[in-house]
Amino acid sequence: xxxxxxxxxxxxxxxxxxxxxxxxxxxxxxxxxxxxxxxxxxxxxxxxxxxxxxxxxxxxxxxxxxxxxxxxxxxxxxxxxxxxxxxxxxxxxxxxxxxxxxxxxxxxxxxxxxxxxxxxxxxxxxxxxxxxxxx
Numbered sequence: 599x600x601x602x603x604x605x606x607x608x609x610x611x612x613x614x615x616x617x618x619x620x621x622x623x624x625x626x627x628x629x630x631x632x633x634x635x636x637x638x639x640x641x642x643x644x645x646x647x648x649x650x651x652x653x654x655x656x657x658x659x660x661x662x663x664x665x666x667x668x669x670x671x672x673x674x675x676x677x678x679x680x681x682x683x684x685x686x687x688x689x690x691x692x693x694x695x696x697x698x699x700x701x702x703x704x705x706x707x708x709x710x711x712x713x714x715x716x717x718x719x720x721x722x723x724x725x726x727x728x729x730x731x732x733x
Contacts, residue, residue: 599656604645604663610637643693644677651680658682 613634620627644663651661662679678689699708 599660600648600651600663601660602662602665604641604648607637607641607664610634610641613637639693640691643691646693647678647689647691651678654680 613630616630617627617634620630651659654661660681662681663677665676665679666673667676676688677691680687680689694709696709701707
């Protein structure tokens with residue numbers, strides 16, 4: 599059962615509200631468009647998992663999208679949290695095309711020679727989250 603649905607993030611709604619108000623050649627527009635496209639790709643990636651998660655028996659599983667929790671003095675975010683009586687599974691969704699290179703000893707990840715935030719260590723959890731990457 600989807601206890602917390604995957605909703606369009608407020609940030610995407612703000613980009614969509616701002617874009618028509620900017621003149622086409624505004625200097626900040628390319629940056630905003632890039633950020634909008636990245637956020638939209640992330641949202642679509644999370645939303646695409648709904649199909650597969652909906653195949654789970656509703657009475658056995660709870661599914662939470664976009665959970666923000668406090669740990670000590672800091673907050674952390676979980677894309678999808680799948681709970682049942684036997685386990686809890688954290689799903690971190692990345693929706694980018696290309697070949698990923700995980701450099702364990704440098705704690706970094708690269709995609710097409712672009713350094714991106716390492717999806718394995720991006721959350722301050724006390725356990726190692728399972729990262730699933732769909733290609």
